[in-house]
Each structure stands twice: as C-alpha cells, then as structure tokens.
Amino acid sequence: MLEARDLIAYRGDRAVAHAARLDLVEGEHLALLGPNGAGKSSLVLGLATLVRTGGELRYRGAPIVDADSYRRKVAVVFQRPLLLDRSVRENAGLGLALRGVGRRERDARADSELARLGVGHLADRSAAALSGGEAQRVSIARALAIDPEILFLDEPFSALDAPTRETLIADLARVLRERGVTTVMVTHDRDEALSLADRIGVVMKGELRQLGTAEAVFGMPADPEIAAFVGVENVIPARVERATDELTSLRIADQRVEITEPPPPGDDFPLLCIRPDDIVISRTPASTSARNSFTARIVRLEPIGRRTRLVLDCGFPLIAHVTRQSAREMDLRVDERVVATFKATVPHLLPRIRH
C-alpha cells in the first residue's frame, strides 16, 4: 500500500531519519518503536509527507507526486491533541469541513466518531474545557471521521497519565480492529507496540534498523542496541566451540552453553542474547529437558513493578526476572545460591559488532 525506498526525512536542511526499505501492507498495524530522539516521529512525518523527504515513496504502486492529494487520504494524530478553539463537534468535523462536506453530514459523522471513542456526550462543549484524555479522544475521532486510508499515530498516549493511557489504548485497539484502518504508530513503549501492532519496526539513531513481527523483533533482535532496547538484558560475548546440525556449543568464561541456533556465518565470537523472562530460577537443579543449567550466586535483588530482577553470577553475569511472589515464596536473598536454567531453543545469537 505504501512503499518507502531509501526514504530520508529532513528537519530543515538536516537529514534526521532514514528507512532503507519499508512496505506497509493494507489493513496492518505497524508500530515504529525506538527511544526518545531516535527519529521515529520524523520518519512517520516523512511517510505522511509533512516534512521534506528524499528517496522514493510510493502509494498504491505510484510515486507520490501531489502531496496535497495524498495527504487527503491519510490522517495524523500527534502527541498533543492540537484542537482548535471551537466546540468538540466542530473539531471532530474539521477534516470533513476542509473537504467541503456539508454541515449536516459533517456533524453526523463527527458525532458518530465521537460516540465510538466514548466522548459523544461532550460534542457541544468547548474543546478548551476538555481534559487531556478527552482531548486526545477527540483528536483521534477527528482523524477517523475523514475515513483515512492510512492513520499515522505519533506517540498519541505519551502525554497522558497511566490509567487514562491504558483505557485509551484498549479503546483505540478496539476501534482500529472494527475499522480495519491501516495504521502506523510511533511509540517508545514496548507494551503499547505489543498491544496495537501486527509488525514492529525499530528505529535507532535515525535509522529503521529492524522490521518484523513482534516475535522476530523481541526474540531475535538484529543488533545489541536493539536487543537492549527491547528488553533482552543478557547480551553476553561467547566463543563457538562446536557447531553441528542440531546444536551449537558455546564457551562463556568457564561455562558451556548449548543452543539450537547456528552461529552467524564466519563469526566464532558471537553475542548470546537471552531475555531475563526466559530464565527459570530454582533452589535445586531441576529435572527437565533444558540443556543449560548453572549454579549461580545472587549478586543483587531489585524489585521492578510486579517482578523482581535478579543479578546472578554463574561464572558470567546473568540477569533473570521472577515474580515478586516467587521471590517471596523462595525466600531469595543476596549471596545465596540458586540454579538458573534455560532451554537450548531460547537464546538468540548476534554477530559481534567490530570497530
């Protein structure tokens, strides 16, 4: 539906974001994930032709020549609601008014979208009197009222408090499912990306570095920086000892690790990536099919939300997560010994970055 090749987004004269290749499939929900300042908003504004771009951008197979005409087929919701100093209904119908739609039809469609977003009762109110969450709902209703072929969402929840954000994400996920509108969403929040997206693109340092399903991006990050960003806290230098068709044996410090993934071609010193949630902690060696089991000393215990983060020393540093309830029931304490276990199918290997 939308194809970008070597797309460069500029802010002023400065190139701030680049995507070598990005194909948007009709009906899909794509999240562009990355840390603050990574260039993901600039990239989405480039895709919406709201900033100057270089490279190639094609819509439904044809290069975009008339940006005004293309922009009338898409809609953008920004981080802030950016409502005009008018009534809620007039704001929701603004895109339709700009397309010359008559007042009666405009109001009906605006009211329908406002109701869908749960703010129908506010239609006659002044937009200036809305709370942040209500205003963002109106902003989304305004975008949906024009029935866009592509909806771009530029961190629409980041200015909202947590409870408001959670309910709005749930409502938006429902509305996007109902409408089936093709969506590109920018976020720095992994949970938001997972809640709303079919595919995830990771933008770091102005570059679209990886694009794939959530499983691929979170399970097989393309490089150590992406791994760190998507929560793969264990990125451990290893040495390939032996590789067969079934297993790869790796040496890490004095320990041997066996995994099913083959080593990167020509790289005998890859990086082993393991998500902390994929490591099982027990008091005694567990009798399981898992091929990797290490006795470890607990170096540190850190509560994080509803989980506890364990920093372990098993000859090499390893980070694991357990629920706070498990930590309590196992009575885990610093300097005590535990057993850390993970399956051979869990880790992912990355080529070592060489400078």
Place this chain on the structure above:
Amino acid sequence: MDLILQGIGGALAKLAALDPDVLDAAVASLVVSGAATALAVVTGVPLGTLVGLTRFRGRRLLLSLVNTGMGLPPVVVGLFVVVFLWRSGALGDLDWYCTRQGMVIAQYFLAAPTVIGLTAIALQNTDPLLRMQLLSLGASRWQAAWLLIRESRLLVLGAVIAGFGAVISEVGASQMVGCNVKGDTRILTTAITLETSKGEFGSAFALAFILLGIIFVLTALTTFAQQRRPVA
C-alpha cells in the same frame, strides 16, 4: 482643573447641540482612520501571515523594515506623501493633496507596519505542529493559514486595535497632507491643535474628550469581540 471640567462640560454641550463643526471633525476622523485601518488590515494581515509562517530570503530584513515602520514619525510620513501628491509629484495627477484620500494614504503607511508586524509575531508564535496537523487533515496552505489566523484572533485583533489607535490619534501627517480644511479634511486631532493654538482651551478639551470617547468605544467593541469565547 477648571479647564478640564469646562472641557467635559463643553464636550457634552457640543454633542447635545450636535455642533456641526465637531460632528464633521468626528465623522472625518472615523472615515479617514477607519479607511486607513481597513486598508492596513486587508493588506497587512496576509502579509504579516506570510512573514510569520514562511521562511524566505530577506525575511529578517523585511521584518526589520516593518519594525522600523512601527516607529515612523507621522511628520516624516506626511512629508513623503505630500511630496508624492504635490502637483509636480509622482502621484500629482491624482489631485489628492489636501483631500481625505491623501490622508488615508498617509495614515495607511502609519497603520500598516503595526498590523503587519504584530500579525507576523502572532502567527510566528502559533504551534508549528498545529500547522502540520491542519495540513494533515487535508487543509490547503491557504486554508491552514486562515485557520491559524482565526486561532490567533486575539493577537490579530490586538494588531488591528494598535493600528487604529496609531492613526486615530496622530496629527502630523494628517495636518500636512490634509491641510486641515474645515468641514472636509479637518479631523479631531488637527481641530484640537488649531483650537489650542488659538487659546480656545475649553473647545480643545471638548474635542479631546470626544476623541477619547470614540477611541474608548471602538477599542471596547473590538476588545469584546476579541475576548468572546466559543460555546461553553
């Protein structure tokens, strides 16, 4: 103090009696300054919007000229306009020297820089993302500019009030270009100058209070329009 009280009394008496000289001067003031302000708004708001919203070569120089224009001495403007309207001047064929049209031109050059400069500041201070949002909703550049002017209406109306205030109260340019012809180009400010020079302070105060009254009523009406909020 007596003179001031006498002036207020005189003003009320002249208004009650519908003094033709006062009415002529008041009407001339409103017509000339109103027309000059209207022209300044028609040309100045679009130009101010252009300067405020776009970046082009020479923009800073243009803004500096506009800002200089906001402090133009009326007599200097009057001098230039007189030279142009003089019978042998570039616009002498118009025969607008000592006419209200000539005064409108002079006052236009006093009001326009204020309207352009303050409109540019107002538009420059709008949220750049709001402009992007309007374009993303399908607005053409003209539609987006118009919506941004409406969003900035408090400040744009402030620019109009300031422009009108600058010309309704000026005397130098109007005196030089209009020649202070009784019943035609004599406006309230030039009439006050004349009455004061004759030592007719009571009459001068009366005219001054009428001028102040007009300025107050018009700016109050504009301020009410400016501060009006949409439906709550």
